[in-house]
Amino acid sequence: MATLDAHHVGITVEDLDRCVDFYRETFEFEVLDRFEVAGEAFERVTDTEAAADFVHLDAGGVRLELVRYDPPGAAPASDDLQDAGTTHLAVAVDDAGAFVADLPPEVETVSDPQTTASGTTVCFLRDPEGNLVELIET
Incomplete structure (x- = not known):
């Protein structure tokens, strides 16, 4: 079996620039990459009809991926720690x-x-x- 390593932790956000500023200013995370992904293959793999803007930040050995979908999804994720699926x-x-x-x-x-x-x-x-x-x- 191949050796597996975690690649990143992702958070979907509405205001990408505001969130990038927060993680850079609060935790001094550095931007590693900024890019957009769109097209038929992306829509199939994400099961959406959307494009997305991504920013990868260096979170001290963990890559933090902030992503904003366009158009954004309708339902926010749960933010209560005790709820299943909360991250x-x-x-x-x-x-x-x-x-x-x-x-x-x-x-x-x-x-x-x-x-x-x-x-x-x-x-x-x-x-x-x-x-x-x-x-x-x-």
């Missing part, structure tokens, strides 16, 4: 409390950092479109 991006930080304290006021935090029974300190925040981002202290 989030986890970002490792040295000090979650200090990181949260340095966030701009417009960044929505779900909670202050908490140390769980496993000894891990975590908290969640939301990107500009409400997608969950976990800060995990390493």
Whole structure:
């Protein structure tokens, strides 16, 4: 069997530029690539009648793919952690409390950092479109 490696984590967004700015400014992720995909093969593989704009960001060893479909889909994904199918991006930080304290006021935090029974300190925040981002202290 071939060796498999994860390639990227993808998040579908409505305002691509705003989300790229958020991840660049908040986490200092660098843009690796920006491109558009359209056409019959793309529509077949995604089961949509759409084109899409993509931005790939370097998230410290993980490629973060932000994608905006045109036209966008009608139903937003669930953003409640307990709902099946809910996703989030986890970002490792040295000090979650200090990181949260340095966030701009417009960044929505779900909670202050908490140390769980496993000894891990975590908290969640939301990107500009409400997608969950976990800060995990390493």
